Amino acid sequence: MTTVVLADDQDLVRDGMELILTAQPGVEVVGTARDGAEAVELVRRLRPDVCLLDIRMPRVDGLVATRTLKADPATAATAVVVVTTFDLDEYVYGALRAGASGFLLKNSGPALLVEAVRAAVRGDSLISPSVTVRLLQRLAEPAADRAGDVLTPPEHRVVSRVARGRTNDEIAADLHLAVSTVKTHLARVQQRLGLRNRVEIAAWAWEHGIVRLR
Known part of the structure; x- marks a missing residue:
């Protein structure tokens, strides 16, 4: 059973996400919060597999809550997915740098919300497609340095596939390796x-020219 805590200061949004997730087999929403401070306390007490966080919330916002959760060894194992209305680069980079496993826009639809939770549990990540395209375009701009030589050839092959969104199982099959x-x-x-996490690995790979947009 995948356990989830979700936080959003809008009752309708919070209730809607809870309805979507509880309708899925193998997913249980164990707690809901109206702000980031309450979300952090719930995660500390309930130790869920995943925490969904809005960004703009009273008292403590989603980015601060993400940093707090990932910096604390007691809660670092909980995967964080940021779910927001605001498609702003500063929020995307802020969430990923804080340690979030995914970044989802609220208008992405129920299917992507569910998949973001399942991806986070697998140790993978999901970023809204519109955000991904823009993110990769910017990260694919020429970097000041190229750091590919710090990777061994096998690591280079694995990292390049992570950067293109492959799961561990897919990479193993593609490269004929054990997972x-x-x-x-x-x-x-x-x-x-x-x-x-693998989100930061992917960002590093694009930023340093390990992979390119086709």
Whole structure:
């Protein structure tokens, strides 16, 4: 059972997301919050698999709540997905840098909301398609330096596929590797580069020219 805490200061939005998620098999909403401070307390107490956070909330906003949760060893294992109305670059980068596993616009629809939760549980990530295109276009601009030489050839192959949104299972099948080997490569890359999750690995890969838009 995937457990979820969700936070949004609008009752209708919060109730709507709860209805969507509780209708899914294997998903349980164990707590709801009206602001980021309440969300942090719920996560500390309930230890859910995933926390959905709006950005603009009273007392503590979603970005601060994300940083707080990911910085605390007691709550860092909870995957955070930011769900917002505001399609602003500063929010996208802020959420990902804070450690969020996904960034979803509220108008993305029920299917993407559910998939964002399931992706977060798998250790993958989901970013709204419109945001992804813009993000990758900007990250694909020429960087001041190229850091591909810090990766071994096997790591380079794995990272380039992560940057294109492949799951660990898909990468393993594509490269004829065990899934455990893929995870080992990613863990070494994260440790060497100081990256916290596969979203940051993907962002690093685009930023440093490991992959290009086709």
